Amino acid sequence: MADKIPLTRGVAERPFEALDLKRAEVDLRERASSEATFEALVRNNPFGVYVVGRDFKMLHMSRGTVGVFGGVEPLIGRDFSEIVRVLWPKPFASEVIGRFRQTLETGEFYINHGVVEKRQNIDRTEAYEWRIDRMALPDGTFGVVCHFFDLSEHLALEAQLKQAVADKDMLLREIDHRVRNSITLIAGLLSMQGRTSQSAEVRLALDVASARLIAVARIHERLYKGKEIGIVEFGTYLDEICRDLRTSLRHSKMTMAIKTTECDLSVDQAIPLGLIANELVTNAFKHCADSQATISVDLECDATILTLTVSDTGIGMPGDYDPLIMDGLGMKVIDMLVRQLKGSLVIPAAGATARFQVNIPLIR
Numbered sequence: 001m002a003d004k005i006p007l008t009r010g011v012a013e014r015p016f017e018a019l020d021l022k023r024a025e026v027d028l029r030e031r032a033s034s035e036a037t038f039e040a041l042v043r044n045n046p047f048g049v050y051v052v053g054r055d056f057k058m059l060h061m062s063r064g065t066v067g068v069f070g071g072v073e074p075l076i077g078r079d080f081s082e083i084v085r086v087l088w089p090k091p092f093a094s095e096v097i098g099r100f101r102q103t104l105e106t107g108e109f110y111i112n113h114g115v116v117e118k119r120q121n122i123d124r125t126e127a128y129e130w131r132i133d134r135m136a137l138p139d140g141t142f143g144v145v146c147h148f149f150d151l152s153e154h155l156a157l158e159a160q161l162k163q164a165v166a167d168k169d170m171l172l173r174e175i176d177h178r179v180r181n182s183i184t185l186i187a188g189l190l191s192m193q194g195r196t197s198q199s200a201e202v203r204l205a206l207d208v209a210s211a212r213l214i215a216v217a218r219i220h221e222r223l224y225k226g227k228e229i230g231i232v233e234f235g236t237y238l239d240e241i242c243r244d245l246r247t248s249l250r251h252s253k254m255t256m257a258i259k260t261t262e263c264d265l266s267v268d269q270a271i272p273l274g275l276i277a278n279e280l281v282t283n284a285f286k287h288c289a290d291s292q293a294t295i296s297v298d299l300e301c302d303a304t305i306l307t308l309t310v311s312d313t314g315i316g317m318p319g320d321y322d323p324l325i326m327d328g329l330g331m332k333v334i335d336m337l338v339r340q341l342k343g344s345l346v347i348p349a350a351g352a353t354a355r356f357q358v359n360i361p362l363i364r
Contacts, residue, residue, distance in 0.1 A: 003043050004109065007036060007331045009051060011129050013160070017351035025082075025252050026235045030250060033135065039060050041253065042060040042061065043060060043061070043062060043063065044062070044063065044322060045062035045063065045064060046062070046063055046064050047064045047147070047149075048060040048064045048066065048068065048128075048130075048147065048148040048150065049061070049064065049145065049147055049148075050062065050079045050093065050141055050145075050146055051135075051137070051143050051144070051145050051146075051153055052141045052144045052145075052146070053141070054102060054104070054137075054142055054143055054340070055076055056079060056081065056100075056104070057079055057080060058076055058077065058078050058079050058080055058083060058103070059076070059137075059143060060076075060252045061075060062075070064263075065148075066162055066328045067150075068128075068148070069083065069087070069120075069127075069148070071088065071122055072086050072120050072121065073156050077191030079228045080097070080100065081097050082225065084096050084097055084336075085120075085121065086095075086121055087119060087120060087121060088117055088119065088120055089118070089120050091119070092115070092117050094118075100132060100134060100144050100146075103132050103133065103134050104134060104143070105146050106134075106141065107134045107142075108134075109131065109132065109133045110131065110132050111130075111133075112128075112129065112130050112131070112260070114127060114128075114129050114151060115127065115129075115130075115300070116151075116155070117325065119294075120253075124244050125152075127151040127152050127154075127155050128148070128149065128150055128151060128152075129130060129148065129149045129151055130146060130147065130148035130149070131146070131147050131148075132144050132145065132147075133145055133147075137211070137329065147326045153359055166191050168206070169229045171225040172223075172224075172229055172230075173229070174224070175226035175295070176220040176221075176223040177220070177221075177224040179217075179220045180218075180221045180224065182215075182218040183213050183216055183220070184213075184214070186213055187210040187211075187213035187214045187217065188210075190206045190209050190210040190213070191206065191207065191210045194207050194210065195204055204286070207248055207329050208282055208330075210248060210276065210280060211248050211282060211313050212234050212278055212279075214241070214248065215241050215244075215275055215277075215278040216271060216274070216275070218237055218240055218241050218274070219237065219270055219271050219274055222236075222237050222270075223267060228264075230266060230267050231264050231266060231267075232264070232265050232266075232267060232268055232270035233262060233264055233295055233301055234260075234263045234274075234299070234301075234306075235260035235261050235262045235263050235265070235301075236260070236262075236267045236271065237260040237270065237274065238258070238260050238277055238297065238299055239258050239260055239309075241274060241277060241278055241281075242258050242259065242281055242297055243256075243258075243286065245278065245281050246301075247280060248364070253291065253292050254285065254288055254291065254293055254294070254295060255292075255293075255294045255295070256291065256294070256295050256296075256297065257294055257295070257297070258296075258297045259296075259297070259298045259299070260285055260297075260298075260299040261300060261301050263299065263301055263306060265276070265300035265306075265362075266363060268363075269341060269360065269362075269363060272337040272340055272341055273306070273337075273341065273358075273360060275333065275337055275339065276308070276333075276337050277297070277308060277335045278332050279312070279330040279331075279333050280308075280310035280334065280356050280358075281295065281297060281310055282330060283328075283330050283331070284310060284311075284312045284314070284354065287312075287314060287315075287354065288312050288314035288315075291314055291315075293312050293313045293314040294313045295310070295312045296309075296310070296311045296312065297309070297310050298310075301362070303362070303364055304361065305359055305360065305361055306359070306360045306362055307357065307360075307364060308357070308358040308360070309353075309355065309356070309357045309358075311353060311354060311355035311356070312313055312354050313353075316348075316351060316352060316353050316354055317348050317349065317350055317351055317353075317354055318348060318351075319350055319351045321349075321350040321351070322350070322353045334358075338358060338360075341360045341361075342360075342361060343358060343359050343360035344358075344359045345357070345358055345359075346358075346359075
């Protein structure tokens with residue numbers, strides 16, 4: 001019997017090897033497709049994204065990254081350390097390189113919430129918020145992906161806004177300064193007119209009008225000198241207007257006892273309250289004329305309420321005084337301003353010691 005003709009050697013003789021080859025070809029095509037897809041996803045991203053490979057070379061970068069690495073060529077395939085050292089000065093560059101290497105080796109992510117640095121290759125200061133993570137790449141190795149956001153424009157706009165606010169504050173202070181000067185000038189003219197009058201009643205009326213203007217002028221002086229725009233430290237202000245009244249009303253026999261505490265008020269509260277204090281102290285001066293009385297002014301202030309008390313050791317309230325009837329202009333002004341501040345006014349009874357108390361809820 002003739003020998004059997006041997007089967008042709010080849011793929012049919014080794015079916016498992018052929019299957020392995022096909023699978024390898026499929027895997028290779030899939031991996032190539034996966035890498036191409038991954039690269040396309042990164043490259044077409046409008047945000048700041050780039051990938052550093054296991055060999056620490058720039059692997060992929062997005063459209064949003066191009067501007068950041070402007071002036072550095074080539075980029076893809078270049079050692080990332082070289083790129084960073086071209087862009088940034090040594091202390092910062094070394095820190096960035098160290099962070100990337102640590103994330104690549106350990107898998108620990110890193111977030112920098114904002115860094116402002118001057119570029120080394122161009123004359124520009126830039127600011128970025130960035131995060132790095134280790135990630136599995138399509139070829140099975142690990143790399144580092146960096147997501148970043150350019151804060152430069154944001155910080156520039158913020159600086160412009162701060163400058164605009166500063167300019168506004170300066171303008172408001174200048175306005176307060178000019179208002180104060182104008183009011184002081186008018187008050188001075190009234191005072192001069194009062195000194196030339198032959199009528200004691202006219203002199204007193206002009207002095208009182210001048211004191212009211214000075215009280216408002218003092219507010220604007222405090223506003224343009226204050227640390228915070230629109231806020232008046234009322235304790236110091238109250239001390240000033242009391243001493244102004246002592247000088248302008250020219251009662252040398254009387255003494256004043258002023259006790260204040262630090263209290264910051266908005267201008268909306270400080271002006272009417274300053275006028276209230278002015279009227280109460282002025283009334284005390286008028287009713288203690290030619291006596292050696294002591295006028296006491298006390299200011300207390302806590303988190304919710306301010307209390308202003310004005311009293312004197314003079315002859316006290318008239319025996320027929322009716323607190324429900326306010327004939328004088330000063331008391332009518334006080335009542336109106338207290339209502340405006342949504343406060344309360346405690347008026348002494350007939351024949352009692354002259355002691356007026358104003359309670360004002362504070363606006364914080």
